[in-house]
Amino acid sequence: MNETVTIVGAGLAGSLMAIFLARRGYSVTLLEKRPDMRLESLPAGRSINLALANRGLKPLRAVGLEDRVREQLVTMRGRMVHDEQGRTQLQPYGQHPWEVIYSISRPGLNALLLDEAQAAGVELRFCKACSRVDLDDGVLAFADEDDGQTIELPLRRCIAADGAGSVLREALMKRTDFDHSVEWLEHSYKELCIPARGDGGYRIDPNALHIWPRGGYMLIALPNLDGSFTVTLFLPNGGDPGFDSLDTSGRVRGFFHDQFPDAAALIPDLEDAFFDNPTGPLGTVRSAPWHLGDKLCLLGDAAHAVVPFHGQGMNAAFEDCLEMDACLGATGGDWARTFELFFERRKPNADAIADMAIENYTEMRASVVDPRFLLRKQLAFELERRQPDRLVPRYSMVMFRDDIGYADAQSRGRTQLGIMERALEGKERLEEIDIDAVEREVLETLPPI
Numbered sequence: 001m002n003e004t005v006t007i008v009g010a011g012l013a014g015s016l017m018a019i020f021l022a023r024r025g026y027s028v029t030l031l032e033k034r035p036d037m038r039l040e041s042l043p044a045g046r047s048i049n050l051a052l053a054n055r056g057l058k059p060l061r062a063v064g065l066e067d068r069v070r071e072q073l074v075t076m077r078g079r080m081v082h083d084e085q086g087r088t089q090l091q092p093y094g095q096h097p098w099e100v101i102y103s104i105s106r107p108g109l110n111a112l113l114l115d116e117a118q119a120a121g122v123e124l125r126f127c128k129a130c131s132r133v134d135l136d137d138g139v140l141a142f143a144d145e146d147d148g149q150t151i152e153l154p155l156r157r158c159i160a161a162d163g164a165g166s167v168l169r170e171a172l173m174k175r176t177d178f179d180h181s182v183e184w185l186e187h188s189y190k191e192l193c194i195p196a197r198g199d200g201g202y203r204i205d206p207n208a209l210h211i212w213p214r215g216g217y218m219l220i221a222l223p224n225l226d227g228s229f230t231v232t233l234f235l236p237n238g239g240d241p242g243f244d245s246l247d248t249s250g251r252v253r254g255f256f257h258d259q260f261p262d263a264a265a266l267i268p269d270l271e272d273a274f275f276d277n278p279t280g281p282l283g284t285v286r287s288a289p290w291h292l293g294d295k296l297c298l299l300g301d302a303a304h305a306v307v308p309f310h311g312q313g314m315n316a317a318f319e320d321c322l323e324m325d326a327c328l329g330a331t332g333g334d335w336a337r338t339f340e341l342f343f344e345r346r347k348p349n350a351d352a353i354a355d356m357a358i359e360n361y362t363e364m365r366a367s368v369v370d371p372r373f374l375l376r377k378q379l380a381f382e383l384e385r386r387q388p389d390r391l392v393p394r395y396s397m398v399m400f401r402d403d404i405g406y407a408d409a410q411s412r413g414r415t416q417l418g419i420m421e422r423a424l425e426g427k428e429r430l431e432e433i434d435i436d437a438v439e440r441e442v443l444e445t446l447p448p449i
Helices: 012-023 054-062 066-070 106-119 167-172 249-259 270-276 313-331 335-365 371-386 394-400 406-424 435-445
Strands: 004-008 027-031 049-052 074-076 078-082 088-092 101-105 123-125 128-134 139-144 150-154 158-160 179-194 209-213 218-223 229-236 279-288 296-298
Touching (some): 004 012, 012 027, 012 054, 012 106, 012 313, 049 106, 049 218, 049 313, 054 066, 054 394, 074 218, 101 106, 158 167, 167 279, 167 296, 218 335, 249 270, 296 335, 335 394, 335 406, 371 406, 371 435, 394 406
Parallel strands (some): 004 027, 004 158, 027 123, 078 209, 158 296
Antiparallel strands (some): 074 101, 128 139, 179 229, 179 279, 218 229
8 A cells, every 4th residue: 555644643542543543554654743652761850750541541452552551551459549637548430359449651652653653664754743724725744853854745645643732733723614712720739749658669559549538639659560650749829728829848748747648758858859840731622613624633632632530531532543443444445534524523522521521530639538429329329230331331331341432421321320329328237228119210210121
């Protein structure tokens, strides 16, 4: 096959998409504005690990990388909730052994994907920043940071995987038929680190996602293979507490020791890291349509960036790659139709996970210690045990069921929530609920999955 495909952005989504296309026989050029990350160290405070779920593993399995990726995973079987006194309680994600999620190194996974893309024949070109997008004449220009020259490529069969700040999406924004919005949360994040013990071991349980919920804000920690934890503070931008009020070492130290005493004791460079590491904004990107004829299609965060509270940004982007590959197969390689079909199939799911990710922030920072939330979770597990083909908790549908789309999980989740909320009215314990009656409503209301 002599057809060439250009992919802009050699992050996780762009690298995986390149592998899919190379396996189909396309000649793929993958361009990235940054240097080769395999030869560089990641800046401090920038997302060194991510949550990988079944949805993300399925596309990796499709290109034969699942076994190699599993070597990089740390299993997290639930949320380890830390209260203000440092007491902990594990809340399992599901009730089956396979209902777990995984912590994985972003640079480690990206390096593996780049290696595989290169081995598959993909041309990798680094330090090439997209400097001009001419939609009318069909030209892409890249500034070569090595020699200062400008490289021009035809804008055809181009996939934009250049992230939430996509240059190619910005070009589409100039068209009157393109809708675009960025919804910023009034919260931001900052990353810190719990180092490994002197012997390389973990200081806290490595098989859980640790969370310190405090109502209006929270701290989380994900394990790394080297025994450390990546710690992330999610906090309002303003107010007390807020990032703007944590402006001295004393205030940072006092805030952490008051609110997260057990975590603070494990972060030796707390104050220095707090001020040295950047504060990152949190926003949701929505756009439509993602495509322009056979010239261009947005993929992953470039099309639909989400906030990180459902751990689905990478997983959704990997699903995009699998879907794009399926659309190519369905259309026989008709790129205009492929891009159109891809958008039709993925847009509802992208909107659904964007909504659910925002909702999950409230759950993580507050609901996990709410007795009503915990009772509803008990009821959901009991109904799932009785009717596993009809009621699956929404979290489980999103995280563990790669055969259920985000949009279906959202819709079905709303119906299930209504059933359970009615059952919980005036109840404080599971034993007070007429579960047989609730089960009958499930059978009458929810079709089999």
